[in-house]
Amino acid sequence: MPSRKKSSKPGNKSLGANGSGSGSTTGISDILEHVRSARGFDAVGYCTAVMETRVQSRLSATGKNSYGDYLRFIETSPVELDFLVEALTIKVSSFFRDPLAFEYLGECILPALLAEKAASSDRTLRVWSAGCANGEEPYSVAILLHDLTRRDNHRMDTTIFATDIDEKALANGREAIYSAASLANVRRGLLETSFERQGEYFHVLPAIARMVRFSVHDMLDRRTASPAESVFGTFDLILCRNLLIYFQRDCQDVICEKLYRSLAAGGYLLLGRAESIAEPCQASFRRASDCCSIYQRPIRSGKPAATGVVGEQQSAVPQSKRDAP
Numbered sequence: 001m002p003s004r005k006k007s008s009k010p011g012n013k014s015l016g017a018n019g020s021g022s023g024s025t026t027g028i029s030d031i032l033e034h035v036r037s038a039r040g041f042d043a044v045g046y047c048t049a050v051m052e053t054r055v056q057s058r059l060s061a062t063g064k065n066s067y068g069d070y071l072r073f074i075e076t077s078p079v080e081l082d083f084l085v086e087a088l089t090i091k092v093s094s095f096f097r098d099p100l101a102f103e104y105l106g107e108c109i110l111p112a113l114l115a116e117k118a119a120s121s122d123r124t125l126r127v128w129s130a131g132c133a134n135g136e137e138p139y140s141v142a143i144l145l146h147d148l149t150r151r152d153n154h155r156m157d158t159t160i161f162a163t164d165i166d167e168k169a170l171a172n173g174r175e176a177i178y179s180a181a182s183l184a185n186v187r188r189g190l191l192e193t194s195f196e197r198q199g200e201y202f203h204v205l206p207a208i209a210r211m212v213r214f215s216v217h218d219m220l221d222r223r224t225a226s227p228a229e230s231v232f233g234t235f236d237l238i239l240c241r242n243l244l245i246y247f248q249r250d251c252q253d254v255i256c257e258k259l260y261r262s263l264a265a266g267g268y269l270l271l272g273r274a275e276s277i278a279e280p281c282q283a284s285f286r287r288a289s290d291c292c293s294i295y296q297r298p299i300r301s302g303k304p305a306a307t308g309v310v311g312e313q314q315s316a317v318p319q320s321k322r323d324a325p
């Protein structure tokens with residue numbers, strides 16, 4: 001897990017002071033500092049309440065009464081440290097999580113993008129799934145694109161860049177093997193054409209798995225606007241779902257500016273159901289649908305107030321007129 005330099009981080013607010021046990025001088029910040037130095041996961045910038053709830057859940061699970069007792073425990077138990085990092089990074093996901101948003105994507109947004117590409121000489125479609133957890137989200141988009149291009153006979157060079165801060169999650173994504181529980185929202189037809197069942201597990205078919213490229217990218221790293229793997233070029237579609245909600249306001253601003261800079265003019269941004277664009281960037285996007293948190297970067301728009309994110313990318317798509325479906 002990449003560790004950010006202390007000075008470059010937004011949201012540098014101190015976390016809860018003293019431990020939950022009376023007389024303890026160890027605070028939650030000591031626990032998070034141990035996680036940072038031992039595992040590289042830096043909790044600065046995340047919502048304090050979320051981090052506290054997560055650490056508290058591990059105190060309860062291990063029967064520890066104070067942050068001090070729990071700190072001593074994780075200093076000697078790598079297994080519990082794993083559980084804590086797992087709890088802090090919150091990698092809950094599933095295929096087609098939020099079915100309405102994915103239906104809108106499959107019925108409106110993706111067909112519109114494909115039609116526009118077909119009408120031009122551009123045969124490349126670039127998608128970014130930021131905070132992709134174990135790969136369920138980027139593979140959901142790959143499944144929809146595979147189905148649409150197969151049905152309509154589109155010839156399209158599609159790449160879905162899938163990034164996360166957690167290398168273990170990315171390794172799981174590359175394996176592309178899932179349990180039935182994570183597939184509950186997959187339509188029967190797509191289940192049959194997208195997975196091969198092996199015993200209790202479902203393998204994403206190679207033709208679909210090949211569309212997705214996994215790499216580490218820290219959304220709070222101001223030095224880069226988009227994943228290094230994606231080299232140059234903006235994205236036609238970015239999914240950044242259920243990530244913003246875990247961050248403090250100034251970090252949300254950094255992420256929204258990064259998303260804006262990485263999105264092609266006319267490209268779409270899909271956030272989680274409970275999320276919206278942070279204030280400094282709001283005027284730079286237009287809402288593309290009332291039914292879900294989907295936004296479009298207009299062909300011409302004002303730049304958001306700078307938060308220090310480096311490097312606006314060259315647009316990979318023509319500046320043709322692109323209206324929301």
Ligand SMILES: C[S@@+](CC[C@H](N)C(=O)[O-])C[C@H]1O[C@@H](n2cnc3c(N)ncnc32)[C@H](O)[C@@H]1O
Binds near residue numbers: 090130217241242
């Ligand atoms: C709740 S999951 C969301 C997964 C998926 N987008 C979805 O909506 O189903 C949040 C993901 O964000 C990742 N994450 C947390 N902090 C991050 C950061 N600073 N940069 C990139 N990813 C981060 C976590 O590791 C986790 O996989």
